[in-house]
Structure formats: C-alpha cells, structure tokens
Amino acid sequence: MAKILAIGNAVLDTIFSVEQHPKEDQEMRALSKTHQIGGNVNNTLYVLNQLGHATSICTTAATDSESKQLISGMQDHGIDCTHIQKFIQGSTPNSIVTLNAHNGSRTIVHYRDLPEVSFEFFAKIEIENFDWLHFEGRNIENLQGMLNISKTFLDKQPISLEVEKPRENIEALLPLANLVIFSHHYAIAKQFTDAVQLLEAMSQLAPNSNLVCTWGAKGVWLKAINNSIEHIPAIPVNPVIDTLGAGDTFNAGLIHQLLNGNSLSEACKFANQLAAQKIQKRGLDDILNVKAENRAIANIKKLSKAKATVIDVGSTGSIILILHENTVRAYENNCPHQNVPLNEAYKIDVNPFENTLKCSVHDAFFNIADGECIDGPCWGEHLTPIAIRTDEQGDIYLA
Numbered sequence: 001m002a003k004i005l006a007i008g009n010a011v012l013d014t015i016f017s018v019e020q021h022p023k024e025d026q027e028m029r030a031l032s033k034t035h036q037i038g039g040n041v042n043n044t045l046y047v048l049n050q051l052g053h054a055t056s057i058c059t060t061a062a063t064d065s066e067s068k069q070l071i072s073g074m075q076d077h078g079i080d081c082t083h084i085q086k087f088i089q090g091s092t093p094n095s096i097v098t099l100n101a102h103n104g105s106r107t108i109v110h111y112r113d114l115p116e117v118s119f120e121f122f123a124k125i126e127i128e129n130f131d132w133l134h135f136e137g138r139n140i141e142n143l144q145g146m147l148n149i150s151k152t153f154l155d156k157q158p159i160s161l162e163v164e165k166p167r168e169n170i171e172a173l174l175p176l177a178n179l180v181i182f183s184h185h186y187a188i189a190k191q192f193t194d195a196v197q198l199l200e201a202m203s204q205l206a207p208n209s210n211l212v213c214t215w216g217a218k219g220v221w222l223k224a225i226n227n228s229i230e231h232i233p234a235i236p237v238n239p240v241i242d243t244l245g246a247g248d249t250f251n252a253g254l255i256h257q258l259l260n261g262n263s264l265s266e267a268c269k270f271a272n273q274l275a276a277q278k279i280q281k282r283g284l285d286d287i288l289n290v291k292a293e294n295r296a297i298a299n300i301k302k303l304s305k306a307k308a309t310v311i312d313v314g315s316t317g318s319i320i321l322i323l324h325e326n327t328v329r330a331y332e333n334n335c336p337h338q339n340v341p342l343n344e345a346y347k348i349d350v351n352p353f354e355n356t357l358k359c360s361v362h363d364a365f366f367n368i369a370d371g372e373c374i375d376g377p378c379w380g381e382h383l384t385p386i387a388i389r390t391d392e393q394g395d396i397y398l399a
C-alpha cells in the first residue's frame with residue numbers, strides 16, 4: 001500500500017441521464033437524476049483507494065452546507081481530508097452533467113467561484129511522507145511553485161501531472177513531472193491531429209518525462225523516456241454505460257501499476273482495462289468487481305417489439321432480446337432444429353401482429369411470449385429462455 005497525495009478539484013456532481021444531449025433552447029425531461037462526489041483528483045483517489053492505497057486530497061472547500069456533504073462524501077470513500085483549505089468567500093463547486101443513456105457520453109457544465117489551493121497552504125504539507133504526488137493541471141499560477149518544491153524536495157517519489165485542458169502556460173509545468181497524462185481534449189484544442197503528433201511535440205518540451213495520451217475509443221499512446229511511441233488499442237465495450245470518470249479511473253490504474261514497479265507500457269495496459277471496466281457501469285463504486293456477468297447487456301429503451309436484438313455475451317454465445325407487452329423476453333440465440341443461431345442465414349424476422357419470430361435457416365416460427373415453435377421443422381420445441389433482470393434505469397443484466 002502506498003500513500004498518495006493528489007492536488008486538484010473536488011466537486012458536487014448532479015447527473016441527469018437523458019435520451020440524448022439537449023440542443024440549444026430545447027427543453028427535455030431527464031430519465032433519472034443522481035448526485036455524486038466528483039472532480040478529477042477526487043475520482044482518481046477513490047479508485048486508488050479501492051486498489052488498496054492510502055489516499056489524501058489537497059483541495060479547497062467553502063463553508064456552505066454543500067461543503068459538509070462534499071467532505072463527508074470523500075471521507076466515506078476513504079479519502080483523507082486533512083489537507084483541505086477552507087474559504088469563507090465562494091461556494092462549493094458544482095457540475096451539471098448530462099449523461100447520454102444510449103452511448104454513455106457526458107457533457108459537463110461546471111460552476112466555480114471558489115479560490116484554488118494557495119502555494120502557502122501546499123507548502124505546509126509534509127509531502128515527503130507520501131509515496132506519490134498527483135497534480136491536476138489547473139491553478140497554473142500556484143502549481144508551478146508547488147511542482148518546483150516537490151521536485152526539489154522529493155528525490156524518490158514520482159510526480160504525475162494530468163493535462164486535460166489547455167491553460168495558459170501549462171506547458172511550462174511539463175518538465176517538472178515524471179509522468180504527464182494528456183487527454184485528447186487537450187490535443188484537439190491545441191490542434192494536434194493525433195496522439196503521435198502530440199507526444200512528439202511534447203517530448204521536445206519534456207524529454208525527461210514519461211508521456212501518455214488517452215484518446216477515448218481509439219486507445220492510448222505512450223512514450224516512455226528515451227523510447228519510441230507505443231499504441232495500446234481501446235478494449236471494445238458494448239454497450240457503453242457511463243464515461244464520466246473514465247479518464248480519472250485510467251489515471252488511478254496507471255499510478256497503481258507504476259507504484260508496483262511495472263513498465264509504462266504494462267501500466268497503460270492495466271489502466272486501459274480498468275477504464276474499460278468503468279465505462280460498463282454507472283459511477284465508481286466497486287470498480288474492481290465489474291465482471292462480465294455484471295455488465296449491462298442492453299437498455300430496454302433500445303429494444304423494440306418489431307425487431308429482435310441479438311447481443312453477443314462472450315463465451316456463452318449470443319442471446320435474443322425482444323419487447324413483448326412492455327417486458328423483455330430473452331432467449332438463447334440457438335434454434336432447437338439444428339442448434340444454430342436463428343440469424344445464421346439472414347436476420348431474424350419478427351411479426352409483431354402474430355407475435356412471432358422466425359429462424360432464418362428453415363423458417364421455424366416461434367412465439368415471442370414463450371419461445372414455443374408453432375410452425376416449422378421443430379414444431380412443439382422451445383427456444384431456451386435466459387434469466388435477466390432490468391434495473392430502474394432500464395439497463396438489462398444477465399440474472
């Protein structure tokens with residue numbers, strides 16, 4: 001177990017799950033509303049905590065009632081809140097997040113009028129008691145001094161810096177960190193067309209830093225000191241449930257593996273896997289225990305009475321999902337006639353008036369309600385039902 005201090009932002013998030021992101025001037029009803037403790041370093045520390053580390057946050061807090069909620073939420077996540085600078089002026093930072101229920105993408109509106117951590121406050125922390133320092137790339141004016149004293153006084157403890165957005169003079173900080181993690185948002189904003197171009201340019205500015213760039217579904221690129229650029233493809237995930245906090249989860253996985261003595265490449269592979277686990281579930285709770293059987297396989301809003309949806313569930317083959325009288329019917333995608341998928345020859349035709357679906361191989365017709373073959377070569381036999389459960393958000397899981 002390592003002791004990790006992260007310096008950055010802690011926020012109260014209000015998350016609206018929506019059918020699609022609203023357009024300007026549009027009014028829309030959300031599918032659900034949840035509150036959670038957010039902010040990049042808070043999220044990263046929460047995941048690091050689950051990976052077995054002792055975590056502390058250095059951030060600022062207001063004195064309003066929401067700040068109590070924020071701090072007790074972080075403490076509930078096992079994060080030490082000793083190093084929080086309190087301000088009478090300003091209010092607890094808030095983010096309003098719209099989460100697209102169909103593809104998990106998130107859009108964030110953030111409000112902040114709270115001062116950032118001062119250099120003087122940070123300088124009083126006994127940073128030598130920590131095994132790793134992680135900085136969020138904000139508060140640039142004060143961060144330069146914080147990174148300078150960290151680099152001066154720490155000779156063994158690594159320093160990481162997250163560069164998520166372009167900020168004036170942030171590039172001056174890069175050589176002060178052992179590890180810099182860029183987001184594709186930063187790369188695009190700086191008009192780099194891809195991660196390779198970004199890392200080549202940044203390695204000129206920080207030749208003695210390890211560099212990583214995450215690029216969503218395209219994967220991760222990395223450049224260890226004195227090594228060439230390497231690419232790790234993203235792990236395909238379908239469906240994507242929630243991308244909020246995926247980058248923060250990646251950062252936690254990366255720090256964890258590097259603390260364990262792994263190479264940058266190995267650490268990125270682990271972090272990539274952890275981020276893929278995260279996007280298969282809402283929130284960051286119990287992030288290490290996302291097993292295949294616990295992933296949502298579909299959402300009820302994407303299903304139809306007029307179409308059979310075939311979902312690949314890995315080693316157990318594929319299953320057919322279809323709406324029937326507003327509930328979901330699930331069957332093994334295996335025709336009892338010749339034990340082949342019903343869509344072996346063509347798609348599975350559905351007759352919503354007769355409430356039947358048809359095997360594409362020899363035209364056996366099955367009742368959607370109970371899977372019985374009512375016409376065709378396997379007359380009287382049944383499709384095998386699959387046990388599923390649906391949560392309040394409409395996400396469907398294997399039971």
Ligand code: FES
Pocket residue numbers: 335336337338339340342359360361362363364376377378
């Ligand atoms: S394999 Fe389905 S009807 Fe023959």
